[in-house]
Amino acid sequence: MAMAGAVRCWRLGAGPSSLQIQALSLHMSKTAMGASQKDFESAMNQVKLLKKDPGNEVKLKLYALYKQTTEGPCNTPRPGVFDLINKAKWDAWNALGNLPKETARQNYVDLVSDLSSSDSSSQVKPEADRKQPGYETLVVTSEDSITKIMMNRPAKKNALTVQMYREIMLALEAASKDDSTLIVLTGNGDYYSSGNDLMNFMNIPPGEMEKEAKNGAILLRDFVGCFIDFPKPLVAVINGPAVGISVTILGLFDLVYASDRATFHTPFTHLGQSPEGCSSYTFPKIMGQAKAAEMLMFGKKLTAREACAQGLVTEVFPDSTFQKEVWTRLKAYSKLPRNALHISKQSIRNLEKEKLHAVNAGENSVLQERWLSDECMNAVVSFLSRKAKL
């Protein structure tokens, strides 16, 4: 609804601080003797800076007060029945009757002051302000009913340290209880994640290896268990290549969106290890026995499009528009009825939960043995001495 002079340009940019300052000064003028012509002009400018559309009813009120202030009581013939917009505007103005110009001006300034205050308090804070404190290896933010957990070791390709496994579990635990509708896991930088940080195997004192392998298996059981039990929709936003455990747990997500730059690689045999993340169960279910064996036993690396064709990835987007397209989609999904969405997720998952926990336990006890093998140790030493790369 266009209302010249009164309500225009709702989306013109203004920093929250300048809005707050102007709202405060309008509020101060409200409490003084009466609004001046200068206050009125400043309120008119302020209206143009509002980011949130106040709705037609308020816009009509502003229009009427503007006309009453500048021209006095309504003095034009009522528009015809089919001229709906102008008729609504005329009715709003006419309804002010003989309200004095000064009172109309004061009411206009007061109304804009109220609108500015609620507008500035509803503005989106910059990411730095929204960032949840307490994480060293992650950036966790919440916006638009979406909690985003971003792995944040870009220089190490988001390789997962013991601290990072723990922080992801903590972030998931918090997200399961916050008021978000969707939870996203993604990576900062050019990789989604290069999987387990191979440094996790280093600096273990002689004689401590068995104990550390046992602790590692407990950590892995709990980590994968969090994904099995997670009650809300989980979305993986795969911004780049994914390796090892960052790939295997994708079978436990509800949506997997990938950039066309992403690849999916589970080189367990090369590393003297064996599948985890429930992939020995989920991958054959998702892609069939033969394709799962190619990935999990022979370490075949899939492109994003191949992974999508196998059913591991929901949809692939061009890297150049990946973030924009995915976040637009997710923002729309986050507006779906929250409880219905969560109940649907739980109904689907509850059918499998027991089985998944049993698979998780089985995979971890095999891995605990594998970590003590020469094949595994040689592969780790080989990577760390830069003789081998995937």
Ligand SMILES: CCCCCCCCCCC/C=C/C(=O)SCCNC(=O)CCNC(=O)[C@H](O)C(C)(C)COP(=O)(O)OP(=O)(O)OC[C@H]1O[C@@H](n2cnc3c(N)ncnc32)[C@H](O)[C@@H]1OP(=O)(O)O
């Ligand atoms: C006693 C047992 C305790 C165990 C506790 C563990 C608990 C859970 C275990 C769960 C099981 C999980 C299994 C897996 O995830 S298997 C997959 C493991 N990942 C790999 O093998 C990947 C190894 N990395 C690479 O091959 C390459 O780095 C990569 C192809 C990913 C990228 O190559 P590129 O040339 O592009 O980049 P750089 O190699 O130069 O990497 C930049 C720096 O990052 C370091 N980096 C990258 N990935 C890892 C990694 N996974 N572990 C350790 N470090 C990694 C790399 O070394 C570079 O560091 P510098 O700049 O310092 O040289």
